[in-house]
Amino acid sequence: MQENFDSGLKYLEKFKGLEIDGAGFEEISGISEETFDKVMERIGTWMMGKRQADKRAGKPTPPSFIAATCNPTHKWLKGRVYEKWADGTLQDNFKYIPSSVYDNPYIEEDWIESKRRSMTPLKFKMFVDGDWNINLNKKPFFLYFDREKHVTKETLTINNIFPLVLSFDFNSYPCTCVVLQYIPGYGVYFYETIQVDQGTQGIINSGKLERYRTGPYLLNIVGDRSGHSHSSQADILEGGEMNTDYLKLQNYFNVPVDEETRKQNGLHTWSRGVMSQLFWTMPVFVQESTNAPLINDFETGQVVEKTGKLFKDRNKGHGQDAGDAARYGIHHLFPKGSSDINLAAHQIIR
Numbered sequence: 002m003q004e005n006f007d008s009g010l011k012y013l014e015k016f017k018g019l020e021i022d023g024a025g026f027e028e029i030s031g032i033s034e035e036t037f038d039k040v041m042e043r044i045g046t047w048m049m050g051k052r053q054a055d056k057r058a059g060k061p062t063p064p065s066f067i068a069a070t071c072n073p074t075h076k077w078l079k080g081r082v083y084e085k086w087a088d089g090t091l092q093d094n095f096k097y098i099p100s101s102v103y104d105n106p107y108i109e110e111d112w113i114e115s116k117r118r119s120m121t122p123l124k125f126k127m128f129v130d131g132d133w134n135i136n137l138n139k140k141p142f143f144l145y146f147d148r149e150k151h152v153t154k155e156t157l158t159i160n161n162i163f164p165l166v167l168s169f170d171f172n173s174y175p176c177t178c179v180v181l182q183y184i185p186g187y188g189v190y191f192y193e194t195i196q197v198d199q200g201t202q203g204i205i206n207s208g209k210l211e212r213y214r215t216g217p218y219l220l221n222i223v224g225d226r227s228g229h230s231h232s233s234q235a236d237i238l239e240g241g242e243m244n245t246d247y248l249k250l251q252n253y254f255n256v257p258v259d260e261e262t263r264k265q266n267g268l269h270t271w272s273r274g275v276m277s278q279l280f281w282t283m284p285v286f287v288q289e290s291t292n293a294p295l296i297n298d299f300e301t302g303q304v305v306e307k308t309g310k311l312f313k314d315r316n317k318g319h320g321q322d323a324g325d326a327a328r329y330g331i332h333h334l335f336p337k338g339s340s341d342i343n344l345a346a347h348q349i350i351r
Contacts, residue, residue: 019043022063030074073133084293101131142302142311144277151285168330169224170322171246173200179326183334186350188284193291194323201246222258223333270309278339282346298324
């Protein structure tokens with residue numbers, strides 16, 4: 002079956018009633034994560050009554066499995082499978098088998114050399130050598146972000162003297178918090194990216210914010226303007242007042258939220274210039290082990306050339322939840338944009 006996700010979520014209704022024991026994907030990075038999850042849901046549903054009877058009778062039953070191939074990619078598959086395999090946290094029912102063309106006994110050296118001559122060095126390193134960390138983004142929104150320069154394997158230590166910024170992107174799937182800090186004289190530090198489904202209440206319930214609530218930190222809670230909107234789906238506070246994302250966070254952390262926080266989101270064209278100035282002039286440190294979604298968004302964020310906006314299409318792996326949260330945090334730290342960043346850059350201890 003060929004995916005036609007662009008027709009909308011109704012496409013997935015074709016899977017209703019599908020009964021299968023196994024599925025195969027050729028180049029799985031080309032499908033949406035929603036389609037993959039729907040297939041996962043239908044695996045093991047073929048003749049379930051007979052399967053159950055065979056198990057009780059001690060007869061063999063076919064395994065339920067999905068097999069897939071893929072090239073290195075920056076889409077959803079990288080964070081869900083490759084990066085978890087790389088850091089040893091891949092769930093037990095998943096198995097990633099690394100391989101490249103060099104593992105094919107029928108590939109001749111002449112063929113490899115022909116690809117070396119015909120492909121750009123970055124494409125060769127990605128598609129022939131199998132390097133998942135190559136960035137082929139030709140229309141970067143986050144100009145001057147450089148994994149080699151800005152990402153560190155070291156564990157960064159939070160400075161308790163200066164404010165710690167918890168910057169939120171208030172989507173439900175996922176709700177995202179980027180934890181960052183500006184230390185005058187030293188630079189900007191990105192400590193962690195937290196993503197949890199079920200909105201702001203979901204990220205609070207997860208316990209992943211608890212260390213910041215109970216720690217010795219001076220917290221600044223920021224985000225985008227949607228956090229001020231009243232929603233009928235939010236809790237109702239005492240006295241009948243409708244809740245908002247910012248009120249939930251204010252009550253949870255027991256700290257006031259600036260009423261001016263992102264009453265109006267900055268234009269994407271302005272924001273792009275600010276972020277580009279940040280990466281060009283300031284020391285920026287992104288902790289690799291805890292910021293995979295953020296690094297991915299920094300590398301894959303694309304500009305819409307006609308409008309200057311940040312391209313977003315969740316179905317194609319460009320949700321930009323972490324990238325947005327990071328932008329809001331930087332806007333808070335440097336409200337005058339590039340001029341504030343330039344001033345801060347002159348104060349860096351050399």
